[in-house]
Amino acid sequence: MILIIDDNEDIRFTIKEICSFADWEVFEASTGKAGVELFQKVTPSLVLIDYHMPDWDGLKTTKAIRKMDSSVPIIILTIDERHEIADQFLQAGATDFALKPIKAPDLISRIRLNLKVGKLTAGQKDVFVEKGIKPETLQTIKHFLYQQNEPLTISEIQEGLPIAYQTVHRYLNYLADQGEITVLSQYGSKGRPKNKYKIT
Structure with missing residues (x-):
C-alpha cells in the first residue's frame, strides 16, 4: 500500500x-x-x-x-x-x-x-540504542549499500551521500559489529590495507 x-x-x-x-x-x-x-x-x-x-x-x-x-x-x-x-x-x-x-x-x-x-x-524502532546512532542515518547508509553491485570504500560511500566521512565510518563500524555488512580488506603493494564494505 x-x-x-x-x-x-x-x-x-x-x-x-x-x-x-x-x-x-x-x-x-x-x-x-x-x-x-x-x-x-x-x-x-x-x-x-x-x-x-x-x-x-x-x-x-x-x-x-x-x-x-x-x-x-x-x-x-x-x-x-x-x-x-x-x-x-x-x-x-x-x-x-x-x-x-x-x-x-x-x-x-x-x-x-x-x-x-x-x-x-520494519520493527527496528527500539534497536538503535547506542549513543550517536540515529535510525534514519543508519537506514540511509544501508539503503545506499543495497543499491551497489560492488563493495565500496568509505570515501566512495561518502561521495554518494550527503553525510560526513567520519559519520559514515562510525556507522559502518556499527553495522559491521551487528553483522549486517561485510568488510573486505584489500592489500596493495605498500601501506595499510584498504577496506571495502558491502551488505551481508
Missing part, C-alpha cells in the same frame, strides 16, 4: 497509474496535513511526498511522519537537485528521492527497492 502526498492532481494521477501498473494499492492526499492524517489511518508500506506544497511542505510532512514511524520508506518528489536540500530531507528521515518529471521505470525501481529495505528495517 502506497501513500501519495502531492498538491498537484495531475502528478497524483500519473503516479497512481504507474503504481496501478505495478499492482500497488494507492491512497492519495493533496496536502501534507491531510497526508499525515491519512497515514495514521491506513499505515502504508511506503510514502511518496512532494517537496513543494503550500502550508505543510514536504520537509514538515516528512518530519511529522517520521515521528510516527521510524522505518517506513519515504521517497521525496522534487525538481530541486541541490545538495543542501537533499541533506535536509535525509536528516529529517527521507530514504530516497525521485526527480520530476516522473519517469515510470525509475519510480517503479525505486519503490521496489525501498519496499524491500522497508521490510528489512
Whole structure:
C-alpha cells in the first residue's frame, strides 16, 4: 500500500497509474496535513511526498511522519537537485528521492527497492540504542549499500551521500559489529590495507 502526498492532481494521477501498473494499492492526499492524517489511518508500506506544497511542505510532512514511524520508506518528489536540500530531507528521515518529471521505470525501481529495505528495517524502532546512532542515518547508509553491485570504500560511500566521512565510518563500524555488512580488506603493494564494505 502506497501513500501519495502531492498538491498537484495531475502528478497524483500519473503516479497512481504507474503504481496501478505495478499492482500497488494507492491512497492519495493533496496536502501534507491531510497526508499525515491519512497515514495514521491506513499505515502504508511506503510514502511518496512532494517537496513543494503550500502550508505543510514536504520537509514538515516528512518530519511529522517520521515521528510516527521510524522505518517506513519515504521517497521525496522534487525538481530541486541541490545538495543542501537533499541533506535536509535525509536528516529529517527521507530514504530516497525521485526527480520530476516522473519517469515510470525509475519510480517503479525505486519503490521496489525501498519496499524491500522497508521490510528489512520494519520493527527496528527500539534497536538503535547506542549513543550517536540515529535510525534514519543508519537506514540511509544501508539503503545506499543495497543499491551497489560492488563493495565500496568509505570515501566512495561518502561521495554518494550527503553525510560526513567520519559519520559514515562510525556507522559502518556499527553495522559491521551487528553483522549486517561485510568488510573486505584489500592489500596493495605498500601501506595499510584498504577496506571495502558491502551488505551481508
